[in-house]
Amino acid sequence: MAFSVNTNAGAMAALQSLNATNKSMSTVQSRINTGLNVASTKDDSAKYTVAQTLRGDLGKLSAVTSSLNNAKSVTDTAVAGAEQISDLVNQMKSKTLETSDAGLDAESRKAIAKDLSALKKQINTIIDGSDFNGTNLLKGDGLAATLTNGKVSALQSISGTETLKVDNQGFTAKADTALGVAGTDTDIDAIAAAADGTAAKTAADAFTGKLNTFFGEIKTSLSALGSASRQIEGQLSFNSKLTDVVTSGIGNLVDADLAKESAKLQALQVQTQLGTQALSIANQAPQTILSLFR
Structure with missing residues (x-):
């Protein structure tokens, strides 16, 4: 050279x-x-675009999880209210049976009738108060098909085509039928006004029949609400696992x-x-x- x-x-x-x-x-x-091994499309276009798509799916999964969590909160609130109402109806059934005792004096029946009225008011209060974020699955007639009347739906997948729905249970209408509308205690007043044991038993039996019907409806609603709550929890568990899998997939591509x-x-x-x-x-x-x- x-x-x-x-x-x-x-x-x-x-x-x-x-x-x-x-x-x-x-x-x-x-x-x-x-x-990151692939922080930009300049590093590896194929891996970067796939990772970006998966990151978009993660965002969608987060939205689905948020929707399910909201539905779970609404449903669990309704479950808590329905369970408490079932306890109160059981108390009313017990007290109503007590008033059918022929040996009970009139003053005692009146005192029990006051308890029954108080329990009825408490039931109505629970129905009205079983609200979460403006949605109440107990309050209403149970026939409405819109969110404004208490029906709730939640996303189940990132496609957005499948939804999980929980219907309004219509406790307001059912309670009005069984117990009487607010401010009207016809059946309870009949027990309190019974002149003798025979009349008291007749009034108590009539009211017990309505309570039993209401209690049967409550059991049906508890079953429906419990099933919906379990379904939501199962979907949340799946979404959590799916989120972990997608996150790991992104890591395998770009970390x-x-x-x-x-x-x-x-x-x-x-x-x-x-x-x-x-x-x-x-x-x-x-x-x-x-x-x-x-």
Whole structure:
């Protein structure tokens, strides 16, 4: 190779090698800083676009989970209210049976009738209060098909085509039929006004029949609400597992192996030092030409 002060091939080769090492060093440092092997479409277009699609699915799964959680809260509120009402109806049945005792005096029947009226008011209060975020599955006539009347629906999948629906149980109408509308205690007043044991038993039996019918309707509603709550919980559990799987899939595509990157970093640091030394040596080569002119 000819000696020249205009062209230093060795220095250019050393510089190219050092630039390549520095570029690799920058890539490794970026992977260590971000934890991502594919942080941009410039790194790997195929993997990046797939990961972006999966990230979109994660966002949709989050929306589905939020919808299911809302439906679960509404349903669980209704379950709590229905369970409490069933307890109160049982108390009313017991007290009504007590009033049918022929040996009970009139004053005692009146006192029990007051308890029955209080229990009825408590039932109506629970029906009105079983509300979550503006939705009440107990209050209403049970025939409405819109959210404004207490029906609730929730997304089940990211496609948005399948929904989970929980119908209004219509406790207001059912309670009015069994117990009388608010402010009207016809059956209870009949028990309180009974002149003798026979009349009291007749009034108590009539009221007991209505209570039994109401209690049967409550049991049906409890079964429906419990089933809906379990279904929602099952779907939430599946969504949670699916979210974990998708998250792991994204990680497999784009996450960096930090142990490998650490080893690469050590090697590149040594290569940088050697490249710098080689460039320094190559830059000193033209000085040897001066010895030819001494």
